[in-house]
Amino acid sequence: MQRKLLTIITEASLERRLIAGIKQRGAHGYTITEAYGEGSRGVRESGFEKAGNIRVEVVCDSSVAERIANWLREHYYRDYAMILFLQDVEVMRPEKF
Amino acid sequence: MTLDPVILFFLLGLGAGILKADLRLPAAVYELLSVLLLLSIGMKGGMAMSGVPASELVVQLAAVAVMGAVTGLVAFGLLRLSRGLGRSDAASIAAHYGSVSVGTYAVAVAFLAHVDVSFEEYVAAFVVVLEVPAILIGIVLARGARPEGGWRALAGEVFLGKSVVLLLGGLLIGLIAGPVGLEGISPLFFDAFKGILALFLLEMGLVAATQLGAIRRHGLFVLGFALVMPLIGAVIGAGFALVMGLSLGGALLLTTLGASASYIAAPAAMRMAVPEANPGLSLTASLAITFPFNVLVGIPLYFRILQAVWPTAGG
Numbered sequence: 001m002q003r004k005l006l007t008i009i010t011e012a013s014l015e016r017r018l019i020a021g022i023k024q025r026g027a028h029g030y031t032i033t034e035a036y037g038e039g040s041r042g043v044r045e046s047g048f049e050k051a052g053n054i055r056v057e058v059v060c061d062s063s064v065a066e067r068i069a070n071w072l073r074e075h076y077y078r079d080y081a082m083i084l085f086l087q088d089v090e091v092m093r094p095e096k097f
Numbered sequence: 098m099t100l101d102p103v104i105l106f107f108l109l110g111l112g113a114g115i116l117k118a119d120l121r122l123p124a125a126v127y128e129l130l131s132v133l134l135l136l137s138i139g140m141k142g143g144m145a146m147s148g149v150p151a152s153e154l155v156v157q158l159a160a161v162a163v164m165g166a167v168t169g170l171v172a173f174g175l176l177r178l179s180r181g182l183g184r185s186d187a188a189s190i191a192a193h194y195g196s197v198s199v200g201t202y203a204v205a206v207a208f209l210a211h212v213d214v215s216f217e218e219y220v221a222a223f224v225v226v227l228e229v230p231a232i233l234i235g236i237v238l239a240r241g242a243r244p245e246g247g248w249r250a251l252a253g254e255v256f257l258g259k260s261v262v263l264l265l266g267g268l269l270i271g272l273i274a275g276p277v278g279l280e281g282i283s284p285l286f287f288d289a290f291k292g293i294l295a296l297f298l299l300e301m302g303l304v305a306a307t308q309l310g311a312i313r314r315h316g317l318f319v320l321g322f323a324l325v326m327p328l329i330g331a332v333i334g335a336g337f338a339l340v341m342g343l344s345l346g347g348a349l350l351l352t353t354l355g356a357s358a359s360y361i362a363a364p365a366a367m368r369m370a371v372p373e374a375n376p377g378l379s380l381t382a383s384l385a386i387t388f389p390f391n392v393l394v395g396i397p398l399y400f401r402i403l404q405a406v407w408p409t410a411g412g
Contacts, residue, residue: 013368016254017246034124052124079372 001094004065008056008072009035010082015054021071022056026064028097031057041081053081059089059097101211103204106295107392110302115309122300130297131361134203135260137286137293139267142221144276146268149219157341161223161351162230164337168330168355169195169231173238175326179318188239189367189374190319193383194326195231196359199224199260200301201391203294205353208396209346210291216346225264227354228362229255235363236370244370254369260362301388308385315378323386327356331399345407352399356391358383 008018015032022030035053058068065086076082091097113120146154173191176182182190202224209216232255236244244251255261271279279286312320334355338348360383368376 011368013365017250017369076372 001091003059003089003091003094003097004062005087005089006058006060006065006068006084007087008058008082008084009037009053010056010076011080012052012054014076014080014082018056022058022068025067025071027058027060027068029058033057039081039083059091061097101207103207103291103295103298104392107298107302107389110299110304111306111389112302114303114306120303122296122303127297127300130293130300131199131259132263133286133293134290134297135199135263136267136270137290138199138203138206138221138224139264140271140274140279140286141218142224143268143271143273144279145218146222146272147275149217154219154222158222158226160337160341161226164333164351164355165195165197165227165230166234167195168333169234171329171333172326173235175329176322179322181316181318183374185239185371185374186378188235189371189376190322190379190382191238192232192235192367193360193363193379194330194358194387195234196229196363197224197227197354198357198359198383198388198391199264199361200297201353201357201388201396202350203290204298204392205350205396207291207294208400209349212400214346214349216344216350220343220347220350221264222268223351223354225261225268228261228264228359232359232363232366235367239371239374245372246369251366251370255362255366258362258365298392305385305389308381311377311381312385315381319378319382320386323358323382324390326358327387327391327395331356331395335399335403339408345403348403348407349396349400352403353391353396356387356395356399358387360384360388 010018012034019030019032033055035055037053058065060068069084069086072082072084110120169191172194173187176187176190177184179187206216236251331352332355334352335348337355338351341351343351360380363383364376364380367374367379
């Protein structure tokens with residue numbers, strides 16, 4: 001069964017607000033890992049406090065993914081280091097997502 | 098006067114960072130060190146608070162809150178002199194400089210132990226109070242009464258940040274348990290304080306070194322501000338210490354707090370409340386310039402001046 005995997009890589013300081021927003025828009029779960037790398041906003045290291053990045057992964061149906069993506073684009077793209085991408089994934093238990 | 102060894106650890110970190118040596122403390126280790134420092138400073142303050150009359154303490158804490166607001170406003174006024182700096186950036190940097198750095202405070206405490214000067218231990222309670230007012234003022238200066246995400250979400254981020262929770266928690270634990278109750282954990286929190294501080298400063302040196310490159314990007318005004326503002330903050334802190342009747346040791350601590358700039362509580366809060374402000378600007382100023390300045394030059398300098406002029410210095 002097809003679902004979408006939405007991956008967001010952004011500033012760790014946004015974590016709490018992202019979790020609340022993602023759930024509010026219909027996601028049933030999420031996975032967060034610490035991340036570091038380099039992009040248009042320079043090197044983002046996870047060593048110091050909340051200066052690092054997180055990678056948030058959400059498996060959900062495409063309408064939820066779209067809602068989350070639109071909300072992020074409107075609220076956070078301008079001022080925060082954030083990238084976001086969507087993939088199609090196969091899941092075994094569609095009712096879970 | 099010999100150099101305190103903890104300063105040498107800071108220099109080691111700074112040097113290793115500048116040379117791009119293969120040295121990096123894991124994030125979890127830095128996290129643990131800062132938790133230990135915050136709790137130990139909090140508990141020391143809490144133990145001492147039980148010996149101070151509550152009415153006197155409340156007056157002093159109120160005075161210190163005013164001091165935080167004044168320092169933030171002075172910093173904002175100074176920053177607005179620059180044409181290149183927008184209002185949001187000025188407000189965000191001002192919040193950092195009105196707020197305080199616990200790391201710098203810990204170095205001043207170690208310095209006092211090194212030169213064998215006593216101080217009012219309850220000054221630790223001032224640290225908690227000083228963290229918050231300037232952050233609130235910075236938000237209002239940048240956005241009026243409308244921070245991003247609303248005050249309710251923001252209150253959680255300001256008051257439930259790591260530094261406020263651990264300092265306040267430490268104060269309460271110290272107050273409730275008292276010196277006798279804390280005896281069992283004193284080897285970790287009090288006896289090992291300088292060792293923990295040394296490791297913490299090693300990491301701070303590494304972090305400051307990675308930020309150094311950014312100074313060139315941000316221009317001379319920020320560099321100048323980050324060197325001048327600590328001196329102004331120090332004068333404000335010393336003035337409040339004088340009015341509050343602190344001893345020489347207490348005065349050095351309050352002076353150092355006035356001179357210091359936040360790099361934990363303020364960056365997190367400003368990033369959320371004033372997202373349009375450039376976080377690199379304020380963090381470079383406070384972490385790469387002001388913190389090393391205070392640790393290497395500021396604290397000994399403030400001490401020498403205070404020692405010469407302080408009313409009770411002769412005793």
